[in-house]
Structures are given as C-alpha cells and as structure tokens.
Amino acid sequence: QVQLKESGPGLVQPSETLSLTCTVSGFSLTSYGVNWVRQPPGKGLEWMGTIWNDGSTDYNSALKSRLSISRDTSKSQVFLKMNSLQTEDTAIYLCARGGAAPHYYVMDAWGQGASVTVSS
Amino acid sequence: DVQMTQSPSYLAASPGESVSISCKASKSISNNLAWYQEKPGKANKLLIHSGSTLQSGTPSRFSGSGSGTDFTLTIRSLESEDFAVYYCQQYNEYPLTFGSGTKLEIK
Numbered sequence: 555q556v557q558l559k560e561s562g563p564g565l566v567q568p569s570e571t572l573s574l575t576c577t578v579s580g581f582s583l584t585s586y587g588v589n590w591v592r593q594p595p596g597k598g599l600e601w602m603g604t605i606w607n608d609g610s611t612d613y614n615s616a617l618k619s620r621l622s623i624s625r626d627t628s629k630s631q632v633f634l635k636m637n638s639l640q641t642e643d644t645a646i647y648l649c650a651r652g653g654a655a656p657h658y659y660v661m662d663a664w665g666q667g668a669s670v671t672v673s674s
Numbered sequence: 675d676v677q678m679t680q681s682p683s684y685l686a687a688s689p690g691e692s693v694s695i696s697c698k699a700s701k702s703i704s705n706n707l708a709w710y711q712e713k714p715g716k717a718n719k720l721l722i723h724s725g726s727t728l729q730s731g732t733p734s735r736f737s738g739s740g741s742g743t744d745f746t747l748t749i750r751s752l753e754s755e756d757f758a759v760y761y762c763q764q765y766n767e768y769p770l771t772f773g774s775g776t777k778l779e780i781k
Binding site: 662 | 706708710715716717718719720723724729761763765768769770771772773774775
C-alpha cells in the first residue's frame with residue numbers, strides 16, 4: 555500500500571528556515587519521483603519542486619532561490635528546506651508521488667499534508 | 675507560466691444528477707492534463723490523466739475530455755462520495771500548474 559506522510563514544525567518564525575520530511579512506504583524512492591506541493595489558506599495548489607528517482611531535482615522558478623529538496627533512500631524519506639520564510643508561506647505542505655513511466659508528471663498518490671504557519 | 679482557469683468555482687447538484695467542470699489552459703498543453711479530487715481529512719486522489727484516461731480505481735461515472743486548451747471533467751449520476759473539490763493540473767511544461775479548484779456541494 556502506497557503511503558506518504560508529511561511531518562515538521564507547525565510554527566516557524568519569519569525569516570527562518572522551514573524543514574519538512576515526507577516519509578514514504580509501499581514504494582522505493584529509487585523507482586519513483588516525489589513532489590512537494592503547497593496550498594495557502596483559501597487558495598489553490600502550487601507545485602514547488604520534484605526529486606526524481608535518480609536524485610536529480612527540478613524546482614519552481616518562483617521558489618528556486620529559497621528551496622532545496624533532498625532525500626535519504628535508506629530511510630525512505632524526502633526532505634524539503636525553504637529559507638527566508640514570510641507570512642505568505644503559511645500553507646498546507648503536501649508531498650505526492652510522481653507517476654510511473656511515462657506519466658512522471660502526474661501525482662498518483664498524496665500525503666494528507668502538514669500545516670505550517672509563519673508567525674512571530 | 676501556463677495559467678489554468680477552472681469554472682465554475684462552486685457547483686451545487688443533487689445525487690443522481692450529472693455535472694461538468696471546465697478547465698481552460700492559457701496555451702496549448704496537448705493532452706497533458708490531470709484531474710484530482712480533494713476531500714477533507716483524506717489524501718488527494720488522482721482521477722484522470724492524459725486528459726481522458728481513468729486512473730485505476732476511478733469509477734466509470736467519471737470521464738474527461740478535451741485537448742489543446744479546453745478540457746472538461748464530467749461526473750454522471752452523482753453519488754454522495756463525489757461531493758468534493760476538484761482540481762485540474764497541466765504537466766505539459768514547467769512549472770506544473772493547477773486550476774483554482776471547483777467545489778461540488780450537495781444541493
């Protein structure tokens with residue numbers, strides 16, 4: 555059974571760095587990519603970036619200067635780090651598995667999300 | 675960036691009815707479009723990819739159509755479990771972008 559679960563601090567101070575973990579089960583990170591997507595309150599979904607099965611990454615250019623996605627395949631974990639947080643970064647942060655070939659850019663399994671509030 | 679415009683943003687219908695949700699891309703995205711369902715307390719669910727291909731496990735009352743810039747999600751004979759928020763997503767080019775969502779509520 556494919557599962558993804560996000561974890562991290564619920565509250566982050568402005569200008570600080572957000573660190574989130576996506577722990578996956580039921581599939582291997584060396585076979586599938588994992589995406590990070592966020593959803594600000596009352597707004598739509600924003601793709602943040604992807605770490606591919608070979609460890610390479612792609613980022614949304616709007617966030618690229620602040621964002622880093624990495625992984626630990628031995629622990630089946632994907633990490634998101636984003637610096638210089640502002641109040642507009644308050645959102646639900648979700649991880650989602652990329653599809654099997656050739657549908658790599660489709661997100662075929664999702665976590666339930668981690669709520670992050672940026673506030674002093 | 676490819677802007678995805680969904681309409682309507684809100685839709686009220688009764689069980690048994692059929693509804694359609696539109697998703698328009700700001701430029702051609704071929705058939706590189708997916709539809710997702712969002713329900714409170716549950717993980718988002720992929721319903722359709724490639725514009726019209728049902729993901730395994732998606733009930734046949736769901737269908738997708740369109741290519742280029744105009745796409746439609748149709749749900750026939752609504753069931754209680756279908757009342758949710760629906761999003762489209764283009765994956766023709768980076769950045770991947772989503773529509774703003776359509777909330778389907780029970781009338």
